[in-house]
Amino acid sequence: MGKRINYALAAHPSFQARWSLALNPAMAYGPGMRPLSIVPAVDPAILKDLVACPSCDTLHRLPDAGMNQRARCVRCHRVLINPRDSAMTKIVMMALTATILMIAAIAFPFLSLQSHGLSQRSSIIDVIEAFSEGMMLPLSFAVAALIVVLPMMRLAAIMYVLAPMSFGWAPAKGAMTAFRLAEALKPWAMAEVFIVGVAVAVVKVSGLAHLSMGPAFWAFAALVLVTVWNDTFMCRLTIWRTLESRAARR
């Protein structure tokens, strides 16, 4: 745990007074008008140094937390910024590892079952096809999306955004959209939930037949560990700010 740093602005009455003068929206624009560039009398540099907590809207001066230190929102305690050493390179490497593991997990059988001289092997593709009969078909697409397509899309988007950044290059075209997509996909990429499902299924069948794990199971388990570890390195705010400053340089 890093040290907690407080950067709340509430205690600065001078700030409030100045702000309400400079930024009175009624003064700045009429109803329905959309500002084109920069609002008069506001130095955009000041706004760049501010961050609002995404969870509770509290304004903070941007905490320049040191490496491996985390700064939390003073009100709701959400982590605002948590930069790590060479995080971009690590994230790209782990996303690449996860992609390779994902391909292995799809290609090999992940469970096999023997009972009464009969045997059955099952791969991820078979699991996806489990619901392919009749009106359950949409569920097949959903399962495919949740355990294969969306996690892969998320990994691809992360690599697309961060690989050029880890080399110190300018962000790729559409990097902003790609990173927004990666963030939006986060709750829907359910590879780790699937692994727990496999464990439960193994217990349910164990009384019925003999089960053995295939290579894909271990690939998938490793994939989950890598993904979870990867997410601990992701500091959204740091990535957004780096993207912004590099894009401006281009």
Add this chain to the structure above:
Amino acid sequence: MANAGIPRRAPLTARAAGLVACHECGRVHPLGFTTCLRCGAALSSRDPFSLQKVWAWWLVGLMVYIPANLYPMLVTTSLGKTSENTLLGGVIELVHIGSYGVAGIVFFASIMIPIGKMFAIPYLAIKVARPDSRSAHLRHWLFEVVEFIGRWSMVDVFVVAILSSLVQLGGVVSIKPGFAALCFALSVAFTMLAAISFDSRLIWDADKGNAE
């Protein structure tokens, strides 16, 4: 307390300062901006339709949750005999096998979490309209739990998919998915959407410190 004597004021929010914050990247803009200058996301100080969306997703989630519990999740055919297992039936079966740990996980993921969410989401939505600032921290915690834990309910859908792909041993025993699997998956997805639609900044808008 360190600052005893000074009445605690609510921290200054972006909205109170005449700014609109990007929900995605935290960048602040003067009120009136509609897209974020940093990340291009749509800006709104508070999502005006947040609660409407929450209630709508919650309601459809509840509607499909009922058949998810009544219809069978699994249809097992063993030596010509067919038996059906509902959501709760699957847990009871695990208890009979004697694996209490796994039974606990499944009970938690497929019974406790969905029911808890069905109560937690309307509680959060109602409390926005009738706020009291004392419970803000508790409600924020509740929201984070609901948002984080919702996806884990999908476990049961995956179990059904794995079992029905694996246990296909001709006439000896075979397992097919039941209609409840579809309903349950939809219910989980809809309540996840309800949680995502909820604008957590609404929880804090009533927080005025403890000036009273």
